[in-house]
Amino acid sequence: MKDAEWIAQLGRCGLIEQSYIPNPEVMQLRLLTGRLRSYKQRQTQIKNKIHNLLQRTNIKLTSYLSVIFSKTGQSLLMLFINGELIDYDNVTACIHKHVKTSPKNLMEAMNGKLSLEDRFLLDQSLERISILSKTHE
16 A cells, blocks of 8 residues: 555544644734744844954944944944044934943944945945834834
């Protein structure tokens, strides 16, 4: 007896349960949650690449900011992207009122150098994170 015949025989005797086929609403929900999961994973990959880029260029913002993708962190990163001078006034202007670290500490953490290529990659990565964030809001 072949496998297919054996399975058919078991099915006729009621020894095998029917396959679960979800209704269309459940299938759509699975599709959407899968897509959301892939967006989140991609966003995490991009954030990790940004962390690696900053570490490679000796920019140690994570020493003083727990989340470099906060408003303060993104404002500080924009200073690099725009090629602005990293001075006390510019850094102070970027700091949100709830950030406890001093501008002096942040300036020390931002002592690294970003090449034009690194600035471009950083800008593109932050833009991509923004797009992915809007996608799953």
